[in-house]
Amino acid sequence: MDEPFVSEGRVRLAEAVRHLIDAALTAEDATTDQLTAAADDVERIAAELHGREQLGARPSGVRARAEESHDDYLPRSPLVGKASPLAPPIEYEYRDGKLFGRGVFHAAYEGPPGYVHGGWIALAFDEMLGMANIASGHPGMTGRLSVRYRRPTPLHEPVTIESWTEQVDGRRIVTRGTLAVDGVVTAEAEGLFVIIDLERALEYFGERAYERRQVVDPLP
């Protein structure tokens, strides 16, 4: 069987696991017995999917399929990935030179009570800024990311993320973004991205450098 990685079943599983993560963190009245029974069932399901009798001490799965492009990556993105249980997921659209993201952060993303964790906001900017660069035709690797937190971002409310390539200067790309709720900007970011050369790409990625050619300078 060589089904595509992203199937209807995989997207449904990711959605179900998001609900399970939510329950693990917010079903505060569940008893130890209920939680233990759930853990037993979940372990069995995970082992079956892995095709193993027993799970190891810690997650150790490794992807085998090579990715041909950024589109192959997006379904497993921790922010926008419809196949990733970690992702809210945020919906996105590129128009008029800007990448727009829209979605809701639920309880799993909570930091201070009632608000989104600052680390998740930084993660969201890293991903959205990198995606904006790819959309604008200037893909690179993050060199520096700076996030300014203006005020707390509420959970459970629709958020809007905007990001755009601000400036391209040789191998250096400057990219900016904002996160807003109800029209009020709660955080903003600036990223410096770099286009790496083939030598560096080979050092980092070995043969996989060729899979990463979208961030590598064209050969002279």
Place this chain on the structure above:
Amino acid sequence: MDEPFVSEGRVRLAEAVRHLIDAALTAEDATTDQLTAAADDVERIAAELHGREQLGARPSGVRARAEESHDDYLPRSPLVGKASPLAPPIEYEYRDGKLFGRGVFHAAYEGPPGYVHGGWIALAFDEMLGMANIASGHPGMTGRLSVRYRRPTPLHEPVTIESWTEQVDGRRIVTRGTLAVDGVVTAEAEGLFVIIDLERALEYFGERAYERRQVVDPLP
């Protein structure tokens, strides 16, 4: 029943869900039928934990218990939380004025093939820098976080995160951190944290400001 939030059952459930997330992302040969059957089972388990007949369109759980301190928060941290399925989790220890973290990022945290997602690195710094400030007696809210990525951080290998309060000047706290693999620093961060006043805390958190008193100036 008023069991503590963090029970043996809840920690085991978080561990099991980590394996399930890993399977959802790395069991590439699972068929759509297998994935759909797993999704059905997982939905049933999540609904039972929530005490509901049906799950809603999206996760919508809300924590009801008030948190008294940062120690109440830590088990649900997306980085170090033993009760959070999102967390690797990273182990930590404060000694000699520094917070040391140690752990392994598995496949769920992958960005470029074989390497940790830059957004997860930013999230890790946000959390570890904030924790270092609390440990050093200078808790604050993140005002700005800047992460410099020196080279890719490999998945599946032990990482070390160090963080420390560098400087305290009135309400402003400067905090730094490094992420290393095998003694080689792959990323570093600087955070500017701020101690907010009670007026601002009441605006952000309402009555919950009093729960957040650890980041609020003592009343004059």
